[in-house]
Amino acid sequence: QVQLVESGGGLVQAGGSLRLSCAASGRTFSSYVMGWFRQAPGKEREFVAAISGSGGTTSFADSVKGRFTISRDNAKNTVYLQMNSLKPEDTAVYYCAAEEYLAVLYFARADRYDYWGQGTQVTVSS
Numbered sequence: 001q002v003q004l005v006e007s008g009g010g011l012v013q014a015g016g017s018l019r020l021s022c023a024a025s026g027r028t029f030s031s032y033v034m035g036w037f038r039q040a041p042g043k044e045r046e047f048v049a050a051i052s053g054s055g056g057t058t059s060f061a062d063s064v065k066g067r068f069t070i071s072r073d074n075a076k077n078t079v080y081l082q083m084n085s086l087k088p089e090d091t092a093v094y095y096c097a098a099e100e101y102l103a104v105l106y107f108a109r110a111d112r113y114d115y116w117g118q119g120t121q122v123t124v125s126s
Helices: none
Strands: 004-006 010-013 020-024 034-037 046-051 058-060 068-073 080-084 092-100 119-123
Touching: 004 092, 020 034, 020 092, 020 119, 034 068, 034 080, 034 119, 046 080, 046 092
Parallel strands: 010 119
Antiparallel strands: 004 020, 020 080, 034 046, 034 092, 046 058, 068 080, 092 119
16 A cells, blocks of 8 residues: 655646645555556646656656756655646646556556555736
């Protein structure tokens, strides 16, 4: 069982930056692929980014490539999402997700993740 707690959301102006954190419980954090997803009002949940257990493989949605980075600190059981050059369309609730031994092919598939955080609101004003 893995419990995930996100933090770092808030209100920021367009062009600004935020860093989200997701702290995970459990002793085998390094075996879990960690993903970030987001959901805007009235829209489907969508993939943002994911990182392999070792941190050696990352994947990003086209909409955030070049603006967002994902990293992890396995010693702290924490994954980060650094969001730069934020746009109003990035406004959403951001969720952290975890799945053990997930193939790269499935990084962007929300239905492949068993564990989810409660979400943190990110609001980007124009």
